[in-house]
Amino acid sequence: MxxxxxxxxxxxxxxxxxxxxxxxxxxxxxxxxxxxxxxxQTVEKASRPSPPNRLSPEECEHVIATLNRAEFVDKSPRQVWAALLDRGVYLASPSTMYRLLRERGQVRERRAQTRHEAKKKPQLTARAPNEVWSWDITRLRGPGPGRFFDLYVMIDIYSRCVVHWEVHARESGELAKQFIENAIWTNGGIAPETIHSDRGTAMTSKSVTDLLSDLGIIKSHSRPKISNDNPYSEAQFKTLKYCPAFPEAFGSLQDARAFCRRFFDYYNHEHYHSGIGLHTPFTVHIGTAHVIQQKRAETIEQFRAANPHRFTRRPSLPKIPTAAWINQPDQADSDQPRLDQQEGVA
Incomplete structure (x- = not known):
């Protein structure tokens, strides 16, 4: 056949x-x-030649040793890259740092988010500091079973700067009202145009509602049980509780306040935030980030001019966003909450 x-x-x-x-x-x-x-015969493909700008084994080990230093071991490679640039040091691009760590099994994905049904979305956009603030309350485990402290945190969604925080033994509308007044005073008496929060009892209390009305501040609330509507506060709390130094429980109210004082000082002044071009929240809040951005560009350009063989194209810096938003306006007709809107907010 x-x-x-x-x-x-x-x-x-x-x-x-x-x-x-x-x-x-x-x-x-x-x-x-x-x-x-x-x-x-099947012709084997020629092996790819080593690129001329490839790091030597000694340079690779130096990059890994720097990433694993005590001051950098808990930071992402992009944050280390930004910190080194601010010191006038350039070792390699963030992608190269990630590749070297990946080859040694030192990178992993930890992020996991929840999805919820959407009803009616609040839509807020900030193009400068003090336009939109977001606040929330989270619980901190105290001494003994069933003992908790309440952490109040106010954050500017454009700069990601924590404007004010307080730790109390309970949650109430009166404490929330005093907290908002203290946040405005801490910010030099400058009040935001809008304050956003979820629908907790303290947030929707009459004392808070009356205060915002008296100050002429627009009140905004998340949809019920939709954490995505308050992404900046939620992500900031995640950053707090994923901190390697965050304890399982606090021995007293004073211990909780002492820890939060250290953490938020670090967060505002030392944390290189991926959502604001790897700058610190305080520099964006007070408007000095653009000067720092220019200095970073000069550092890279000086290194590139001295070592042209290390670059196949001109490197670029992460951009400082021109706007921050809660539920992006062009997604207004979508009924499904988007997790990607939170990317980089922590």
């Missing part, structure tokens, strides 16, 4: 060609070619 198909194929080949004749008779083209060229 095989011989008959081959004879028929040979007769058809003269008229319709190899591909069509094989299709009509059911003969494999690959088998046909192998029979016609029995000595043909």
């Amino acid at each position: 095989t011989e008959l198909r081959e004879e028929a194929r040979e007769q058809l080949e003269e008229h319709v060609g190899i591909a069509r004749s094989c299709a009509l008779t059911g003969v494999s083209r690959a088998s046909l070619y192998r029979r016609r060229c029995p000595g043909r």
Whole structure:
């Protein structure tokens, strides 16, 4: 039967060609070619030559040793890259740092988020500091079973700067009212245009509602049970509780306040935030981040000019966003909450 198909194929080949004749008779083209060229060998692809700008083994080990230093071991490679630039040091690009860590099994993904049904989305946009503030309350475990402290945190969504924080033994509308007044006083008496929060009892209390009305501040609330509507506060709390030094429980109210004082001082002044171009929240809040951005560009350019072989193209810095938003306006018609809107807010 095989011989008959081959004879028929040979007769058809003269008229319709190899591909069509094989299709009509059911003969494999690959088998046909192998029979016609029995000595043909598969040519192995030439190995890719090493690029001229590749780091030497010594340079790779130096990068890894720097990333694993005590001051950098808990930071992402992009944050380390930004910190080194501010010191006038350039070792490698963030992607190279990630690649070297990945080769050694030192990177992993930890982020996990929850999805909720959407109803009616609040839509807020800030293009400068003090336009939109977001606040929330989270619980800190205290001494003994069932003992908790309440941490109040106010954050500017544009600069990601924690404007004010307080730790109390309970949650109440009166404490929330005093907290907002203290936040405005701490911010030099400058009040925001809008304050956003979820629908907790303290946030929706009459004392808070009356205060915002008296101050002429627009009140905004999340949809019920939709944490995505308050992404900046939620992500900031996650940053707090993923801190390596965050304890399982606090021994007293004073211990909780002492820890938060250290953490928020670090967060505002030392934390290189991925959502604001790897600058610290305080520099964005007071408007000095653009000067720092220019100095970073000069540092990279000086290194590039001295070591042109290290670059295949001109490197670029992460941009400082021109706006921050809660539920991006062009997504107004979507009923599904988006987790990607929170990317980089922590």
